[in-house]
Amino acid sequence: MTRYLLRRLLLTIPSLFGLLVVTFLLIYIVPSDTAAAMAGDAATPEQIARLRHEMGLDQSVLAQFGLYLDRVLHLQFGESAFSHRAVAVDIAQRLPATLELTFFALFLSTALGIPLGVLCAVNHNRWPDFLLRFFSVLGVAVAAFWVAIMLQLLFSMQLGWLPLRGELSDEMLAPPRMTGFLLIDSALAWRWDAFADASRHLVLPAITLALGGLASITRFTRAGVLETLQKDFVLYERAVGYRRSRMIWIYVLRNSVTATLTQIGLLFGSLIAGGVVVEAIFDWPGIGSYTVQAILTGDHQVMLAVTLMIGVVYAGVNLLTDLVHGLVDPRLMETA
Amino acid sequence: MEIRITRRQTGALALGTLLTAAGRARAADPSTFLNGAQMPMNLDPHQVFDVPMQGVMLNAYDNLYRYENDPPEIVPWLADGHTVSDDGLLWEFRLRPGIRFHDGSEMTAVDVVYSFRRVLGLGMAPAGAFLPILKPDKVTAPEPLLVRFQLEKPYAPFFAAIPIVSIVNPRAIQAHEQIGPNGTDWAKSWLASNAAGSGAYRIDPASYTPLERLDMTIFEDHFYGWKDNPKPVRRIAFRPTKETSTRVLALLNGTLDCTDNNLPTDQVARINASKNAVVIKDTNMRTFIVRMNNRKPPFDNLNARRAFAHAFNYEGFINDILGGYATRDPTPLPDTLWGYPKGAKGYDYDLVKAKAYFDKALAEGAPMKRAIEIHVQSENEQSVQSAQLFQSDLASIGANVKIIGDTWGNMITNAVKPETAPDMWVHWVSTYFVDPENWVGQMYDSQFHGTWKASSYYSNPEVDVLLRTARGLTRQEERAPLYEQATRQIMADCPDIWVYNSMQLQGYSRRVKGRRFCTVGAGAEMRWVTLEA
Structure with missing residues (x-):
């Protein structure tokens, strides 16, 4: 088990280095000039040149990369060319909001997607199956921004049940920041008013973000369960008179979720990416809008740090997925 | 006594908690202006000079002269007047006495000199109009309330550009300056997230998240006084929204008092048809x-x-x-x-x-x-x-x-x-x-x-x-x-x-009264505004 994990962990190092190289080169190729954008509308060419020199942007690509790599190895991610704050501080301020939203959406997708997938499989080619398949195709096909606006119009504007935007009401005093995760901080501070308010703000963005994932987890679980149902051990369990629900939810499901688990790991990445749109629509103060702004303004340090950070989180989640894979199916650890 | 709560009851409790506040219309805070306009890239008015910056600089800082009204007129602000030599090279501005920065210290000509030298030293956007004609050592303070500018060559737009420069408090900034081989860094990282002004509103640096949120509270001791607006906005809360659709919905449901000033024309009829908001055209x-x-x-x-x-x-x-x-x-x-x-x-x-x-x-x-x-x-x-x-x-x-x-x-x-x-x-x-x-x-x-x-x-x-x-x-x-x-x-x-x-099309809550528009600040100056109950 330890060896298996260690091997997986070691494999992430070249992946992250590759990610760093590719991102750096892509940013270098894109003809954006942070100095020009930073100098502002009224700047003269001399002002821009001076800034470019101060920022080291007039050095060779190799020198710039070497400088950056050295800083990353010392866990220094530089400062934003625009906010002039340490990128690590900005990310630490925003990342918890994105992770809170992503994990909650992932939880919704998984907690609903697996039972719905099982329901489809056990009702194979009957109306619940057709209905859920229709909705799962819809879930994948419908654009998140459209769903988000529809949810806002219905639940915020018409019914007034849920807030339109943000992660906490303006009149609500935020709990003391401990972890940065608003729900956890509210609970730790015993601030249930803030907890309820933050939960209400989380609902619509999380549902919007979860829809695509919910659809794909439902489909993967359905396919896995259908395949397992054809196995001999299922026939045997039926023959010896196992209770159907116990057989399906414990034995069949455990043998069917390998592909679903892989999907959950992959889904995490797409939820972070999809979060950019959802964060923008719901004004969620996460890493998405910060990244978009950095791209639009050519803020290289931010782009590099955010990409690396997402890479690290993604690698961590995939490591976790591998671990769960190994626990669900110990044969995988042996073959690895 | 042992209380047992079933899973179903726990779920019901959670849902109940979640929806307790549901359906509550947001009671608009009568003294807080919720500003949905874009925020500048950072808070330093000597580094950034664009339309979003006007919302910060016109409220948190002051200038020697300022543009007011529509069409714009350049009016004395911190200065109570100026003189110019016949050859257009020597400009002198006299400060009003008794002006105080947010930290309580009194503003003098030395502070104005520091501000202009900082603008020229940083050499960023606001410096563009001055760099070709003004050297840092040619800005001097011959008297405590007199600032002198000796230009390199006659440059008539110099006066028109004076309102670009915000006057900052060197006592707040200098403690954060780093001296490197090229001289001072003018504490540009510090002022990007902090404040050193004298304006009608005081920035709360703790509330600041770049491009996400910022709170300002009223500065009672502002030099201009508040006689002309007995019921001013007490707090300005910047809550910029990224999407037009959300911005407009937030205006309509009362969770914002204004949109940005680039409202798409297809939203005008929709906003004007609502009870809560109106589009102001300038x-x-x-x-x-x-x-x-x-x-x-x-x-x-x-x-x-x-x-x-x-x-x-x-x-x-x-x-x-x-x-x-x-x-x-x-x-x-x-x-x-x-x-x-x-x-x-x-x-x-x-x-x-x-x-x-x-x-x-x-x-x-x-x-x-x-x-x-x-x-x-x-x-x-x-x-x-x-x-x-x-x-x-x-x-x-x-x-x-x-x-x-x-x-x-x-x-x-x-x-x-x-x-x-x-x-x-x-x-x-x-x-x-x-x-x-x-x-x-x-x-x-x-x-x-x-x-x-x-x-x-x-x-x-x-x-x-x-x-x-x-x-x-x-x-x-x-x-x-x-x-x-x-x-x-x-x-x-x-x-x-x-x-x-x-x-300029900008959606405003109908409770916003007294707004004054000037094209230079895009109507972002808040000291004239009141919020009706």
């Missing part, structure tokens, strides 16, 4: 331009440029796409500014004329049929729509135009060299200071080549002379005819396509 001095790179064929040919100028459907764009919320301006100057060439006709939309010029240019050897790129700001709908409309009309006369989605950052980067500047690109020119210099002066004097404002790379020695002479005179009545003459010549040379002068 004519500002923001001109919309399609640039042509005069150094790249076919745009080095006058007939080619005229062909393109006649192929833009000005009225169609203004009336059909912008819903009439703009005024046609056929010149590079805003039509409300002095120096505007009265009666100027400009180019009209006429595809027959366009085709005739197109054929003439073709006969002269201009590569009229080559693929021409027009760069637009992808995130700006209006920029894209203008290019699409133009593309279809140009196709009808035989021009092959490709629309390239781009970002503002990229475009201004590429615009600094004629080789990398796009064939054409679409942008606005905002009012940084109210003087023809802000438009024709910096756009068409060849000495500004290399800046995005002069990115059509137009060059006409006669125009250069006119603009440079106008810049060196101090009296407006002497300068105005020179700008008029230069503008007419520029129009005849047709280096760009001038489309309209903007109308």
